[in-house]
Amino acid sequence: MNYLIKNATGILASSTIKTTSQFQSKSESAPCDIRISQGLISEIGQGLELINNETLIDATNCVIYPGLINTHHHLAQSVLKGIPAGLNSGLGDWLAAVPYRFWPNIDAQLMYDTATLGLAELLRSGATTCCDHHYLYHESVSPEVEEAVWQAATDIGMRLVLCRGGATSIGSHKGLKGGGIQPETVEQMIKRLDDSRSRYHQADANAMRRLVVAPTSLIHSTKAEDLKALAAYARRHSLKMHSHLLEVDFDERQSRLLHGTSAVQYAEECGWLGEDVWFAHLVKASAQDIDLFAKTRTSISHCPTSNCRLGSGVAPVIAMENSGMNITLGVDGSASAENASMIQELNLAWLLHRSIHGPEATSAEQIVKWGSQNAAKLLGLDAIGEIKVGKAADVVLFDMSHYRYWGNHSQTLAPVIAGEPVEVKTVLVNGRMIVNNGEIKGIDLDKTQSSLIQGLVRLKEKVGNF
Ligand SMILES: [Zn+2]
Incomplete structure (x- = not known):
């Protein structure tokens, strides 16, 4: 299906239309039209006409954004929001x-x-790509659990980037201890990674499915020699690498x-720094750590809501x-964020760092870049991360007709500066419409809800009351 989006204003790449700023905003130019052919953005300009059975998308009263990219999540936690026993806990007690x-x-x-x-x-909040740090693995786990995420x-x-977690030693892992289950061996982990790689992984710049090597914790539950083996495996197959690090002082x-060394130096010794590596949190990173990350081109997934909710602090x-x-x-898991909203992360990041460092610390435009272009690069x-001719059509139209936007003179940036609630009207991923008039086409939410209720009954039978 091909589309013509008419009257679009929003976050368009600077090279799309002549502008001096990094992103174009409504005040800088008139609305434009965007042609989408064969999954790609093929033309951007004014006064474009419908051709070749294209479907018209009217973007009047909307703002258009590149699909947002969430670089750290735990989808398994979406039904574990607000568990009372963890509501007022810090990371350690909350994990237990x-x-x-x-899990x-x-x-x-x-x-x-x-x-x-x-x-x-996530989709409702403007995200089109999710990196799910999926860690439900143990010695005798059924492959169907991971398959369910891909499905x-x-x-x-x-788009799904499945960051394949897991542990190879019990260490301080209370989950493995408490559950009476055995961790995988590193050989098992690599064998299973390899099965998933051959089944799902796509290496191209426009991949819908990606596999990432992502032991759940570098410090606590995977031995140094296993980390080295996993890094070697990842690099042999050009897979990216991801984990949690320095969320709280306990890691250090x-x-x-x-290990007799700092957490970041330990990561380096194990081969876990580099431009193919990113870490969630890094709240406790020191100036020295930051220098090493910068030198090695290691990236961060900043998860402000979860860090606030667990009282961990604010990443520098x-x-x-x-x-x-x-x-x-990243939004991190919903068990420590109580929702999965990329717009909330953008809004909170914008507010938080201005609050701490002053009004010039960052800008809404820069924050959008963190949530789109930077993540695509990482x-x-x-093929994604920007609205630009030649890129894949991952685009989101936020509906701005609600009275909460009346009187806002920065409509283009309103989803970020006004925060939640936002409403997506239309979402395309790789040129395919997956949200139409606010409705997610691929799922039956009523069916999902009743199946979830049954699943939670099964879970309660095993673990007792929540
Ligand atoms: Zn996490």
Whole structure:
């Protein structure tokens, strides 16, 4: 299907139409039209006419954004929001009370439904690509649990980067200890990674499916020799690498205690720094750590909502950006964010760093770049991240007709500066319409809801009340 979007204003790449600023805003130019052919943005200009059975999309009263790219998520947590035992806890107690308690008991059907829910939430907030840090692995795990995540993304039509987590030692992993289950061996992990790679991974710049090597924790539950083996495997097959790091001080303390070195130096010793690596959080990164990240071109997924919710702190992303690091944004799991909204992350990042560092710390335009272009660059998905001729058509139209936008003189940036709630009217991914008039086409939400309710009953039978 080919489309012509008429009367579009929004976040368009600077080279699209002559402008001196990095992004074009409504005040800088008249609306334009965007032609989408064979999945690609083929023409941008004024007064374009419908040709060759194109379908018209009227963007009047909308703003158009490149599909946002979430670089850190845990879709398995979409049904674990607001668990009372973890509501007022910091990371350590929260991990024990929430994800560790539940994850070994999530079956394939519940995983499919919770992934569908999480992806739908992301889509509603303008995201078209999700990096899911999926960690539900142990020695005897069924492959169907991971397959459910791939299937959910296929059914909804979003791009999925599956960051394949897991652990190879119990270490301080209370989830493995408490669940009485054995971690995978590194050989098992690599064998299973390889099965997924041959089945799902696409290497091209316009990939709909990507596999990433992503042990859940560098410091606590994967041995140094295993980390080295995983890094070697990833680099042999040009797979990106991802993990959690320095979310709280515990990583640094444990690294010094167990490995006699700082967490970031330990990562470097294990081959876990480089332009093919990104870490979620890095809240406790020191100036020295930032220098090493910048030198090695390691990136961050900044997750402000989750960091606030767990009381972890605020990642020093302004210093990171000034050092040349690539900043991207993630929502983290909904068990520590209570929603999955990329717009919330953009809005909070914009507010938080201005609050701490002053009004010139960052701008809304820069934040949009973190949530789109920077993430595409990190992932090597060069076909997406910008609205520009030749790029894949991952575009989002936010509906701006609601009275909450009346009187806002920066309509183009309103989704970021006014934050939630936003409403998406239309979403295209790779030129395929997956949201039409606010309705997600690929899923039946009523069916998802009743299946989720049944899945939660099964979960309760195994773990007791929430
Ligand atoms: Zn996480």
